[in-house]
Amino acid sequence: MESAEDWLVESLRLYQDFHAFDLSGATRVLEWIGDKGVFVAGYESLKKNEILHLILPLRLSVKENQGLCPERDFKVCHGGFSDASVFELKHVPDTRLLVTTGLPGSYLHVWQVAEDSDVIQAVSTIAVPEKEGGLWPRVAIFSSMAPGVLHGVRLRSLKVVDLESQKTTYTSGVSDSEELSSLQVLAADTFAFSCASGRLGLVDIRQKWAPSETISPGAGAAGGRWCAEVGGRGPGPSIASLGSNGQLCLFDPRDLSHPVSSAQCSVSAPSPDPELLRVTWAPGLDNCLAISGFDGTVQVYDATSWDGAGRQVEPLFTHRGHIFLEDNQTDTAPLVTTHTWHPHKSRTLLSAASDASLHVWDWVDTRAAH
Amino acid sequence: MPEIRVTPLGAGQDVGRSCILVSIAGKNVMLDCGMHMGFSDDRRFPDFSYITRNGRLTDFLDCVIISHFHLDHCGALPYFSEMVGYDGPIYMTHPTQAICPILLEDYRKIAVDKKGEANFFTSQMIKDCMKKVVAVHLHQTVQVDDELEIKAYYAGHVLGAAMFQIKVGSESVVYTGDYNMTPDRHLGAAWIDKCRPNLLITESTYATTIRDSKRCRERDFLKKVHEAVERGGKVLIPVFALGRAQELCILLETFWERMNLKAPIYFSTGLTEKANHYYKLFITWTNQKIRKTFVQRNMFEFKHIKAFDRAFADNPGPMVVFATPGMLHAGQSLQIFRKWAGNEKNMVIMPGYCVQGTVGHKILSGQRKLEMEGRQVLEVKMQVEYMSFSAHADAKGIMQLVGQAEPESVLLVHGEAKKMEFLKQKIEQELRVSCYMPANGETVTLPTSPSIPVGVSLGLLKREMAQGLLPDAKKPRLLHGTLIMKDSNFRLVSSEQALKELGLAEHQLRFTCRVHLHDPRKEQETALRVYSHLKSVLKDHCVQHLPDGSVTVESILIQAAAHSEDPGTKVLLVSWTYQDEELGSYLTSLLKKGLPQASS
Numbered sequence: 001m002e003s004a005e006d007w008l009v010e011s012l013r014l015y016q017d018f019h020a021f022d023l024s025g026a027t028r029v030l031e032w033i034g035d036k037g038v039f040v041a042g043y044e045s046l047k048k049n050e051i052l053h054l055i056l057p058l059r060l061s062v063k064e065n066q067g068l069c070p071e072r073d074f075k076v077c078h079g080g081f082s083d084a085s086v087f088e089l090k091h092v093p094d095t096r097l098l099v100t101t102g103l104p105g106s107y108l109h110v111w112q113v114a115e116d117s118d119v120i121q122a123v124s125t126i127a128v129p130e131k132e133g134g135l136w137p138r139v140a141i142f143s144s145m146a147p148g149v150l151h152g153v154r155l156r157s158l159k160v161v162d163l164e165s166q167k168t169t170y171t172s173g174v175s176d177s178e179e180l181s182s183l184q185v186l187a188a189d190t191f192a193f194s195c196a197s198g199r200l201g202l203v204d205i206r207q208k209w210a211p212s213e214t215i216s217p218g219a220g221a222a223g224g225r226w227c228a229e230v231g232g233r234g235p236g237p238s239i240a241s242l243g244s245n246g247q248l249c250l251f252d253p254r255d256l257s258h259p260v261s262s263a264q265c266s267v268s269a270p271s272p273d274p275e276l277l278r279v280t281w282a283p284g285l286d287n288c289l290a291i292s293g294f295d296g297t298v299q300v301y302d303a304t305s306w307d308g309a310g311r312q313v314e315p316l317f318t319h320r321g322h323i324f325l326e327d328n329q330t331d332t333a334p335l336v337t338t339h340t341w342h343p344h345k346s347r348t349l350l351s352a353a354s355d356a357s358l359h360v361w362d363w364v365d366t367r368a369a370h
Numbered sequence: 371m372p373e374i375r376v377t378p379l380g381a382g383q384d385v386g387r388s389c390i391l392v393s394i395a396g397k398n399v400m401l402d403c404g405m406h407m408g409f410s411d412d413r414r415f416p417d418f419s420y421i422t423r424n425g426r427l428t429d430f431l432d433c434v435i436i437s438h439f440h441l442d443h444c445g446a447l448p449y450f451s452e453m454v455g456y457d458g459p460i461y462m463t464h465p466t467q468a469i470c471p472i473l474l475e476d477y478r479k480i481a482v483d484k485k486g487e488a489n490f491f492t493s494q495m496i497k498d499c500m501k502k503v504v505a506v507h508l509h510q511t512v513q514v515d516d517e518l519e520i521k522a523y524y525a526g527h528v529l530g531a532a533m534f535q536i537k538v539g540s541e542s543v544v545y546t547g548d549y550n551m552t553p554d555r556h557l558g559a560a561w562i563d564k565c566r567p568n569l570l571i572t573e574s575t576y577a578t579t580i581r582d583s584k585r586c587r588e589r590d591f592l593k594k595v596h597e598a599v600e601r602g603g604k605v606l607i608p609v610f611a612l613g614r615a616q617e618l619c620i621l622l623e624t625f626w627e628r629m630n631l632k633a634p635i636y637f638s639t640g641l642t643e644k645a646n647h648y649y650k651l652f653i654t655w656t657n658q659k660i661r662k663t664f665v666q667r668n669m670f671e672f673k674h675i676k677a678f679d680r681a682f683a684d685n686p687g688p689m690v691v692f693a694t695p696g697m698l699h700a701g702q703s704l705q706i707f708r709k710w711a712g713n714e715k716n717m718v719i720m721p722g723y724c725v726q727g728t729v730g731h732k733i734l735s736g737q738r739k740l741e742m743e744g745r746q747v748l749e750v751k752m753q754v755e756y757m758s759f760s761a762h763a764d765a766k767g768i769m770q771l772v773g774q775a776e777p778e779s780v781l782l783v784h785g786e787a788k789k790m791e792f793l794k795q796k797i798e799q800e801l802r803v804s805c806y807m808p809a810n811g812e813t814v815t816l817p818t819s820p821s822i823p824v825g826v827s828l829g830l831l832k833r834e835m836a837q838g839l840l841p842d843a844k845k846p847r848l849l850h851g852t853l854i855m856k857d858s859n860f861r862l863v864s865s866e867q868a869l870k871e872l873g874l875a876e877h878q879l880r881f882t883c884r885v886h887l888h889d890p891r892k893e894q895e896t897a898l899r900v901y902s903h904l905k906s907v908l909k910d911h912c913v914q915h916l917p918d919g920s921v922t923v924e925s926i927l928i929q930a931a932a933h934s935e936d937p938g939t940k941v942l943l944v945s946w947t948y949q950d951e952e953l954g955s956y957l958t959s960l961l962k963k964g965l966p967q968a969s970s
Contacts, residue, residue, distance in 0.1 A: 008585055009628055012593050020583040024766055048799070057582065068734055070758035072582035076765060079792030081799070117788045118578070325585065
C-alpha cells in the first residue's frame with residue numbers, strides 16, 4: 001500500500017515512538033490500572049466479548065535504557081468473557097474489582113481480577129432501576145473504605161450504590177429526564193455530570209441536589225450531542241465540553257454560567273456516532289486537550305490562547321495512524337472509538353478504533369526547540 | 371486403549387530447551403532437541419532420562435524431528451546423538467540441514483574457546499550428528515517405516531522453519547515449532563491444510579501476547595539508523611548470513627531511495643558470498659512470500675548497498691555496515707565494533723539474541739566497559755540498540771492456525787497453567803477443541819478412537835440385501851460375517867467364504883429335543899394336530915405338513931413318534947440346526963405348553 005509506506009516515512013518525523021496492535025475485537029474502553037496496565041473490552045452485541053487486562057510493552061514502561069529493551073508487545077495479563085457488550089469499564093481503586101456497563105442496559109456487572117490466575121471472573125450485578133431500550137447507564141466510582149458506584153441513565157435515575165451491600169447511599173431525587181452522557185468522580189464527595197444536551201453540573205453528595213450548573217450551550221445553536229471531561233493542568237479553565245459538531249467549550253468550575261473560551265475544532269463533518277465522542281485533558285501538559293470520535297483521527301489542541309469567539313482552531317497534532325495502517329480494505333473507514341493519555345509520559349497517548357486496532361504513540365511537539 | 375501421549379522434557383518453565391516426546395500408536399518421536407540458553411551447566415539440556423532409563427534411545431525412538439535452526443530447538447542435538455547416544459534418523463528441511471551445523475559450530479566455539487567449557491560436543495560430533503540427518507521437502511510425505519509417516523509444512527519464522535505432521539494410520543499429531551501468521555519482507559506466513567489431526571502441539575510463550583506490528587518495528591529500526599546517520603555517526607548491524615539481513619537491506623534500500631539519502635550502506639563480502647549461495651539453494655523458501663520484491667536475479671543487486679572493504683571502516687562521515695558474525699563474538703563485525711565503540715555518535719543495532727559469553731550479550735546487558743584480549747579495556751560510548759525482528763505468532767495467530775488445521779485437541783507447551791487459564795477457555799470456547807497445558811516432565815494422555823477400515827465382500831453384501839426387507843438407511847443393521855485380519859488388511863466375508871479361503875470344513879450342528887405329549891391317538895394324527903396348531907399360531911412362518919407325516923417350520927423338523935412304553939404318550943422330536951436356535955427354542959417351549967383340544 002503506497003500511502004501506508006509514505007505515511008510510515010512521514011511518521012519518522014511526526015512521532016518519537018509508535019506502536020500498532022491488532023486486538024481480537026474492537027474496544028471502546030481504555031481504562032488505566034496503575035501506569036503499566038490498561039483494560040480493554042469488546043462491544044459486540046451478538047457474540048461473547050473479551051475483557052482484557054493488558055500490560056504495556058516493556059519498552060514503553062521502562063524508564064532508562066529503553067534501547068536495550070527489545071520487547072514491544074502487549075502482554076495479556078488477565079482475561080474474562082462478557083455476554084453483554086461493554087461500553088464503559090471502571091476500575092475500583094485499591095481493589096481487584098471492575099464495574100462494566102453497556103447494552104442491554106438493565107444491569108451493571110461487577111468483576112474480579114484473580115490474584116493467583118489469569119482470569120477475570122464475573123462476581124455480581126447491580127440492577128439499574130430505569131431500563132430503557134437503547135440507553136445504557138454511565139458509571140463512575142467513589143473510592144473509599146466502602147466503594148460506591150455512581151450510575152444513571154438520566155438525571156432522575158442518578159444514584160450511588162454501595163458496592164458490597166448494594167444499598168443505595170445517594171439519589172439525585174429529581175424528576176429531570178435529561179439523558180446523561182458522562183459521569184466523573186472528582187473528590188470524596190463531589191462528582192461532575194454532563195448531559196447529551198450539553199448541560200453540565202458539579203454535585204456535592206453531602207447536600208440535597210443543588211448542582212452548580214451550566215445553561216446548555218448547544219440549546220440555542222446547532223444542538224447535537226455533547227460530552228465533557230474535568231481535568232486540565234495549568235492556570236486555565238479545567239472543564240471541557242465537546243459537541244458532535246466539533247464545538248469545544250471550556251469552563252471554569254467556579255463559575256459554570258458561561259464558558260471561558262470556545263473554539264471550533266478542525267473536523268470535516270459532524271461525528272457519525274456521537275456516543276463515541278471523547279475529550280480528554282493531558283495530565284502532563286498545560287491546557288492541552290485531545291478529541292476523538294469524528295473520524296479515524298485523534299486531534300491534540302493547545303487551548304492556551306483561545307478566546308470566547310468560537311473561532312476555528314488548528315490542532316497541535318493529528319494522529320492519522322488508524323486511517324493509514326488499516327489492513328482490511330473495507331469500504332468503511334475506521335472510526336476512533338476511544339483514546340487516553342499516559343499518566344506520566346506527557347506526550348504519549350493510546351487510541352483504539354473500530355477496526356480493532358490499538359495504537360500507542362508519542363508525538364513530536366514541533367514547537368519545542370530540539 | 372488407543373491413546374497419544376505427550377511429554378515436554380526438561381525442568382523449569384522457561385522458553386528454551388524445546389524438546390517434546392510424542393507416543394502415537396506405538397511409535398515414539400522426539401520433536402526438537404533444544405538448548406536452554408540461560409544455563410551453563412547440565413540444566414541447559416533436556417532431561418533425556420525421561421525417555422528411557424535403561425534401554426538404548428535408538429531402540430526406543432523411531433525418529434527425531436527438528437523444526438528449525440534456532441539453538442533453542444537444535445542446540446542439544448549433537449550432545450543427544452553423540453554423547454548420550456542415538457543412531458536413528460533425524461528429519462529436518464533442507465535449509466535447516468544446511469544452516470544447523472554452522473550455528474552449532476559457532477556456538478561450540480563460543481562455549482569452548484570463549485567460556486572455556488569442558489565436556490562440550492566437538493566439531494567432529496557435529497559432523498557425525500549431521501550424517502544422521504534425512505532432509506525433507508515441504509508437503510512431501512516421508513515414510514519413516516511401514517506405519518509412521520511425516521510431512522513438513524511451511525512455518526514462516528526463519529528460513530527453513532517447518533511445522534510437522536506425524537501420522538500413524540488414522541491417528542496424527544501436528545507440531546508447530548515456531549511459526550508466524552503474518553508474512554514479512556522475505557518470508558511468507560505459515561500455512562497448513564485442514565488435516566484435522568487428533569492433536570496440535572504449539573508453544574504457549576507468545577500465546578498471551580499481542581504483537582506490535584511489523585511496520586512499527588521496521589519504523590523504529592529506520593528511525594534509529596536515520597538519527598545516527600543524521601548526526602554523522604556510523605551504524606554497525608551484526609547479522610547472520612541469512613534471512614533477517616536481506617530483510618533489513620530491502621528496508622534500508624527503500625528508505626534511502628525515498629528520502630534521497632547519501633550515506634553509504636555496506637554489506638560485508640563474506641556475507642554476500644554465503645548469502646548468495648544459500649539464496650540459490652533455497653529460493654523456493656523465500657519465494658513463498660506474498661509481497662513482491664524488487665530483487666531480481668542477485669539478492670544483492672541493490673542500488674544503494676555496496677560491498678564492504680575493511681579499509682572503509684576508517685572513512686570519515688556516516689555509514690551503515692552489515693557484517694558477520696551476528697553476536698559480535700569474532701571476525702569482521704567485532705573488528706568494526708572495536709573501531710567504532712569509542713564514539714558516542716555511532717550506533718550498534720543488535721537484531722537478535724546473543725549467547726552468553728559473546729560481546730553482543732555483554733553490551734546488551736548494559737556493560738559499558740569490556741575486557742578484550744591482552745587485558746585491553748574497551749569503553750563502549752556508542753549507542754547500543756536491541757531490536758527484536760523474529761516473527762512469532764501471538765494469541766491471534768494461534769487461533770488462526772488452529773482454525774486452519776481443525777485439530778480435535780490443542781496442547782500448549784512451555785507455559786504456566788495458572789497463567790493460561792483464560793487462553794484455555796478462549797480456545798475451548800471459540801474453537802470447540804480441548805486444550806491441554808502440561809508442565810515440563812508431565813505426561814498428557816489423550817484417548818483416541820482410531821477408525822479401522824474394514825472391507826466388506828461383495829458377496830456378503832449381496833446376500834444381506836437379498837434377505838428381504840430393504841435396509842433402513844438410518845438404523846443400524848446386524849450383519850453376520852467373519853473378520854479376516856491379514857497383512858494389516860481387514861476384510862469381512864461370509865462364513866462360507868472364510869472357510870473356503872482357510873481350507874476348513876464346515877461343521878453342522880443339529881439339536882434334537884423331545885417333547886412328551888399326552889395323546890392316545892396315532893402318531894399321524896398327533897402330527898396333524900401339531901401342524902394345525904402351529905399353522906394357526908405361527909402366521910409369519912412357513913409351516914408345512916410333509917407327505918411322510920413330519921411337520922416343518924422353516925427348516926425345523928418335527929416328527930411324532932410313539933412312546934416306547936406308554937401308548938398314551940406321544941413323543942415329538944424337534945430338530946433344528948445351530949442357525950435356527952432361536953426359533954427352535956421357541957417352538958420347543960410352545961409345544962411343551964401342549965396342544966389345543968382337537969376340534970371335530
